[in-house]
Amino acid sequence: MAEFKINTRAVERVQRDQTRSIPFGILRKVRLGDHARTWRGAKVAGRSGAGSSDPYARELARLAKEEERARKAAEAEAKRRAREEKLAYEAARAQQAIDRTSVIEHDVEQLSTLLRAAVLDHRPLSFDALRQEFTPSAFAPKTGMSTHRPLPCWEEYEPEPPQRWLGALGFGRKRYDAEMEAARQRFDRALQDHSRDEQKRLEKLREARARHEERMRQKTARVEEWNAAVEERRNAYRDRDVDAVEWFIDQVLAASAYPHDFPRAHQVRYQADTGDLLVQIDLPLEDVVPTARAYRYVKTRDEFTPVPRPEKERKELYASVLAQTALRTVYELFSADTEGVVRSIALNGHVATIDRATGREVHPCLVTLQADREEFNQLVLTQVDPRACLKRLRSIISPNPYELEPVRPLVTFDLSKFRLMDSMDVVAGLDSRPVLTDLTPTEFEHLVRQLFEAIGLDSVNTQPSQDEGVDAVAMNTDPVMKGLCIIQAKRTAKVVPFETVSALAGVVEHKRAAKGILVTTSWFGRASEAFASEHGRLELLDGANLVHLFKEHMGLDVIPGPVPPKRRPR
Template sequence: MARKRGFFAEMAYQREQAERRERQERTRAAREAERAERARQRAAAQTNRDMQAAYVRAQQEDAAARTSATHARIAELAGILTSAAFSASAVTFDQLRRPFEARRFNPGRLAHAQQPPYWQNYQPKPPSALSRLFSKAKIQQEFAEAQVRFTEAKERFQVNERQRLAALAQAETKHTNTERNRREKVDEHNRRVDELERGVKAKSPKAVEDYSELLIEMSPLPEDIPMDIEVAYQPDARKLLVIRELPDVAVIPGVREFSYVRSRDETVEKPRPQKEIRQRYADLVAQLVLRTMRDAFQIRPTGVIDEVAVNGQVSTRNKATGRPEKPCLVSVSATRAQFEELVLTELDPAECLRHLSALVSPHPWDLEAIRPIFDPDLSKYRFVDARDAAAGLDSRRVLLEMAPVEFEHLVRQLFEAMGMKAWVTQASRDDGVDAVAVNEDPIMGGTCVIQAKRYSGIVPADAVRALAGVMDDKRASRGVLVTTSWFGKATHDFSSRHGRIQLIEGPQLKHLVAEHLGKDVVIGELKRRTR
């Protein structure tokens, strides 16, 4: 049998047990706190990981969105010529006219009069028999007060009604005046449209110019593409001259792709190669010029415009002088018949310009200017005597229809006017001109071999190699290869590598003859180019 503890021993035992329970409780509380802290840390770590993952996803999505926007912009610029190619139609004069739709007069609350006051709502309640006997004076007083209130209510109603009717009449007068002004504006607008239509049908230059500008400017273009154009119309030739403002090369996105690098927490830009930027810019310039011609040919009736010529220029500043200038990058002219043969959705814009014998800057991205086929000062064309223009058209010579001796004489005249003095012509078996000429300029002079190819199709690449051989044989400092048609890529590449050979294609030849000899000539019908 266990020995019973004494009083003090029991107290010590109880104290020890209490301390033990307290230590256990503290231990449990510490463990609970430790577990809670670990849980909190795990939750915080998970929250941080979730936030990091969400941040990374956001950065990746942002990079993907920016890349997608860049791709969309490139696609938009690449489709300028073909966008709305089938839905684009001329803005007819009926579409320009505005119908007048009368608006119904709606005065709102003014149209409805308020309810007039009724005596039934004001008269006192019928008195009882007892009241009539003992309160006759009071009944008479209540009746008199009710009549006063009723009279005042009728007067207020009449005042309000007069004010309502006056406001109603004023609103109706205002509505009538507004409708009359609207109708007058619509009638004036339609009168101007009628006047414009009569002017266009009569081939009035001012009317045709206004209508053409309207057609071209109403054709929607992507953001950052200038809409500025200037036109001049030659009624006798039925020719529209257009100067189109072009964007510079900065319109092409310089970044091809955006990607997020997690290790550096940075969005990296993958630049677009300079070669691609230049190719896309040259393509964009060609598209804008062709689209301008497309929109200009939309004018109706079709007999108003038979030919459209476009100069594409860029507004910039000369880096040497700081002065503003507008270098021309493309200059082209085409008849309606030539343009209607084009399948805009299938062609290559740059090749199409070559097919149309356009003058195109060899480096448009550097704003390297070419001499346009018509003067950018359109005021000169707006005041030209129509009879002189018609006479010039009737007397134009067609280069491809010239006899060989005539063509040789023209080429000789041209280069003599450009500074060549001595001139020796050799026999040519390809219906062209082979000549050795001397430029007496003390700095840029020397022997020059000139070969002119009166072709209607592409000049073979062998021609430029043959010219290089003749230059070596004659120890010539320069060589010039002239054609009424155009050269292929291989010929241009060879000329660039050689460095001393100049190529002159049909449009430039036509321009040089006009500049140095004052003769307006026509190339003639060229063969269709293949891609």
């Protein structure tokens, strides 16, 4: 067979012609080595008599196939990554459902073991634990203040002397002397600046040290003052002082740690002659029990679906939580009372919520019990059924606590700490349209007391002398008032001073009342209204409110007093 020869000049001519038609991106991929392989391939194809005689067409076809293979490989890789990402996402979401379920199970476990965990891990609060310790810290000034800056060095200022042979000949001596004099002056100024800066640093250091020592003295004094007060209260507690006992009981209740942000509101009252302690606490609402038993992840909808907890299980767990909380409170109080000043404890557990039927705030009692120390100490609280244990004690628990069905407290707060006086019927002597400012202060106070009685509260007036800012007190027979209310009546024709409102707040705290109500025939300033709103337990009733209340509850058409001035818009 004759050998096929390639006309190189023809190939070069064809190369120039086809280069104009090949895209630049494809042409760039064709390397010189590819030309050689193409020529060899063309030579072999010419020998065999098969294939195209155009080497560049074959190269374009090869590049197209490579590009198609690369595209398909990239699509396959993208699909693989998408599948892996989807599987990872679904696994993560499924794990989130498991984690949510674990959180719910942990919460339910805590609710189920409120009493047992407290008994096993409880460390009773003591007066020694209330003492504070303070160790003064060492004085640690800032780095720049404590670091001594070195003195200026003369070598840094001294000028270079003239060259040896120039100095020997006397050349440059005048300039060197002038530079030396200037250097000495700069060096002297540097020494002066260093001395001045060092004095300032030492002064700042002394001031900082004095401030630190003063802070340490103040903190030490505060700790010593606190510890002295604790020790004084300890001695008063042993002597059954009412204020000391109630203060310590407050500390015990405040130190009790509950999960789920249980409410912390409480009231205490101690009877020194009998050793009886009355405690009122706020209990959690029914939403403390999780409504879901578990969570499931639904892939098709990409969402979590809660598995509902049966209603019967929720109600039983909520009733158990109430019973455990009541028993735990009594246990903690008896355990902390190492001096034995508390003989018995009466406890009322309330909830603060909204009545679903009326939309009004209510404070029903759901648990009430009374236990003697000896009887309670015989209980093995780690093994009891809380609800059965309450039934054994002198206690009552709501038959339907989930529906907020109230029970009547076994013991209620009395008014023995107030100086009471006989009631006066003011309404009988009023005109058809009385002017409140025409009444005497005593008549106005009794009229206000009659108003609150008409509203539905058991109210009594206090004696005018040494009433500590209390004109009347109201019992918590109406759950809207949430306990003991202190009432102050001001019959005046001028704006009630802010100091009067702030003083009532202090009386409310001192008497441990649930609410303070300030009634006046005039009006209140903006500062007083803002203070009462921020305090949360103060209610301000001005003359306009009195007109409405007397009309609604007593059928009286009263004239409060002067009309308040119009306020400028803010």
